[in-house]
Amino acid sequence: MPAHAGDLPPLVGAAAPAPAAAAPHAILVNTARGEIVDEEELIRLLETRAIAGAGLDVFEHEPAVNPRLTVLDNVVLLPHPNPPPHAGEGTGGARRRSRLESRWASG
Numbered sequence: 001m002p003a004h005a006g007d008l009p010p011l012v013g014a015a016a017p018a019p020a021a022a023a024p025h026a027i028l029v030n031t032a033r034g035e036i037v038d039e040e041e042l043i044r045l046l047e048t049r050a051i052a053g054a055g056l057d058v059f060e061h062e063p064a065v066n067p068r069l070t071v072l073d074n075v076v077l078l079p080h081p082n083p084p085p086h087a088g089e090g091t092g093g094a095r096r097r098s099r100l101e102s103r104w105a106s107g
Helices: 039-047 092-106
Strands: 027-030 053-056 075-077
Touching: 039 053
Parallel strands: 027 053, 053 075
Antiparallel strands: none
């Protein structure tokens, strides 16, 4: 069950189509938007082994990560590579590039 597009309907939760998480061998991978997955429902599915696992680099209530996800052995959590910009800070990529350039300039 990959999630890569920005404007997808919910993949897990009350508004999701029933078959979305029905297979016990299914692995949900969400690299799109945290809000397309109801984390409480996903956690229930993972805890009961209704699905095999999940790989997430976005979260429903970013930047917070539900601590129940961090203790599950069938979940891989990664930081999203480009955090949303904060007012006046530009894009995440620009911030990282600026930090790298500063390090290179200082030796």
